[in-house]
Amino acid sequence: MSELVGPPVAGLTIVEVDGCFHIYNPATKRAVALNETASQIWRLSTGERQFGDVVAALAERYGVDDDAIAGQVRATIDELAAEGLYVETATH
Amino acid sequence: MTPPFSHRLVVHLLGSAFELQTDHADTFADVQRLWQPFLATDGAAVDAAVVRLDQPSAPERLEHFATAVNAAALDAAPHFAAHAGVVAHAGVAVAMPAVSGTGKSTMTAACLRRGFQYVSDEALCLSYQDGAVVPYPRPIGLSSWSAKAVGAAGGGTAAVGESLFTAEDLGSARHAGLARLRHVVVLERSAPGGPVLVPESRPGGVTLLLQQSFNHYRRGADALRLAAEVIADAQLWTLRYSDPLEAADLLWTTFAEDAATS
Numbered sequence: 001m002s003e004l005v006g007p008p009v010a011g012l013t014i015v016e017v018d019g020c021f022h023i024y025n026p027a028t029k030r031a032v033a034l035n036e037t038a039s040q041i042w043r044l045s046t047g048e049r050q051f052g053d054v055v056a057a058l059a060e061r062y063g064v065d066d067d068a069i070a071g072q073v074r075a076t077i078d079e080l081a082a083e084g085l086y087v088e089t090a091t092h
Numbered sequence: 093m094t095p096p097f098s099h100r101l102v103v104h105l106l107g108s109a110f111e112l113q114t115d116h117a118d119t120f121a122d123v124q125r126l127w128q129p130f131l132a133t134d135g136a137a138v139d140a141a142v143v144r145l146d147q148p149s150a151p152e153r154l155e156h157f158a159t160a161v162n163a164a165a166l167d168a169a170p171h172f173a174a175h176a177g178v179v180a181h182a183g184v185a186v187a188m189p190a191v192s193g194t195g196k197s198t199m200t201a202a203c204l205r206r207g208f209q210y211v212s213d214e215a216l217c218l219s220y221q222d223g224a225v226v227p228y229p230r231p232i233g234l235s236s237w238s239a240k241a242v243g244a245a246g247g248g249t250a251a252v253g254e255s256l257f258t259a260e261d262l263g264s265a266r267h268a269g270l271a272r273l274r275h276v277v278v279l280e281r282s283a284p285g286g287p288v289l290v291p292e293s294r295p296g297g298v299t300l301l302l303q304q305s306f307n308h309y310r311r312g313a314d315a316l317r318l319a320a321e322v323i324a325d326a327q328l329w330t331l332r333y334s335d336p337l338e339a340a341d342l343l344w345t346t347f348a349e350d351a352a353t354s
Contacts, residue, residue, distance in 0.1 A: 013313035015320035020295035024316040029309065031316050033299045 005054050005077055007047025009087050025084055032083050038076050045086065051077070102132035102140050105165035106173070106217065106228060109140035112157065119145050119153040122249050126154075126231040126256050127161075129266060155252040162230060166215055166306045171226050172318050174304040176216035178225065179208035180267040181348055185225045186275040187216040188331075189304040195279050195336070198238040201262055202336035205242050206344045209267035210259035215306065218273070220314055223322050225271040231256035241336050273322045275347055276300065278330045287333035287342045297323040 008014075013024040021034045021042050034042055040061065044054045052066075055073050059066045080086060097113035099120035109132070114120055123145075124131065143160050145153040166173050176189040177200035186208070190196040200213040210229050217226035233254040239245050244262055248255030259266050276297050277289075301319040302308055308315035333339035 013316055015298070015316055017295045017298055017320050017324055018293065022295070022298050022316055022320060024313050026313060029312055031299075031302055031312065033295065035295075 003051040004047055005041075005049055005051055006045035006086050008042075008045065008085055012085065023083075023085060028084050030083065032080075032085070037072070038080070041073060041076050042080065045077070045080070047087065097144070103127050103130040103161065104132055105130050105161055105230070106169040106171065106226070108161075108165045108168050109138075110161045110164070111140040111142050112145060113142060114145035114153065116145065116150065116153060118150050119157075122150070122154055122256075123157060126249060126258060128258070129227075129229050151250045151252050154249065154256060158231065158233070158251060158256065162214060169215075169217060169307060171217040171219055172301075172308065172311075172315050173215045173217045173228075173306045174301050174308075175214070175306065176304060177203075177213050178211035178216050178228075179203040180211050180225070180271040181208050181344075183269060183271050184274045184347060184350055185211060185267075185271040186277060186343060186347055187273055188277045188279050189216065189300050190279050191304070195238075195281060197233055198241055198336050199279055199331075199339065201232055201234055201238065201242045201244065201257065202340035203343060204232075204259055204262045204264035205244075205337060206340040207264075207348065208340075208344065209265055210262075211267050211271065216273070216301070218318055218322060220311070220318060223272070223318060223325075225273055227267065227271075229259065229266045231258060232262070233257075238336075243337070273326050274350060276323070276326050276328050277343070278328070280330055280332045282332040282334055284334045287331060287335070287339040289342055289346055290330045290332070292328040292330055294323050294326070294328050297326065297328040300328075 011026055015022050021039045024031045055066050055070050059069055098115050100113050102111050112123055147153045147156055176187045177196035178187045188196050188199055197213040204210055212228040213232040214230055215228050217228050219226055235254050248257040298319045
């Protein structure tokens, strides 16, 4: 099954400090702080990449197997979606 | 008809005006001295919130005034405002964000004893226009333990459970002129031993400022942008200490040099 990651919803305020994103969602009035890994996932969350492509890109960056990080990537994407930061699709 | 109060004055705090009304000459004089930086020069203000001080004792009257004007001014402040002690030297501001009861007023007072000038013991206020530090030099509230820890036991003006000090009472002065936030220090009381200043990664500073903010909810997106902007120009530290004056010495020797080269 294909699963695109993202894209971000419109209207977010996104700032970056030393490679880490902070995102303010006006719909929820909440600010979310992303660590370095979550920020990498956010960068790849353009709505044009499949979940497997995001995992593969991060695995290559950190020099690990896809299986080793797939669960963590899934959990992070689910958290970002739960914060209302992604456009809702059938797979989110 | 209730007779008018015999003493009145107006103070301006962070854009809000308050009119003190009291029949107590001692309280009137105390407020004049302690809130001197905020006194209205024309003596009157339109739309000033009235604060009547008719409590039985002078400490209660002062405490009521301090609490009432502080809460209202911070809530309505047109600036980003976060709970923090703030000191400065030569245009370089050092903020110590913390909730009440964690030692920020004591550390602020200790820093004044060791060479810094006063900005606030309560709030880091930042202009949304340019990120500059907006001074909020309210009276510094110190418990008897805190006053003793910074060598000011027996001084100040009595309020309830604390004494109120001006920067001058502590041998310092208010910081004059523009200040930019350059250092954010997380206070961490530790076991006895020399103070240690540990550099931290800056992204945590954005979250820290937002968590300690009084009013970021009013301008959520702007507050995030501003917090990120000022943190990007600052250094984040953790200060582990047991003795406030020793810790203030360390901050002074570490940051005064930075101020001199800025």
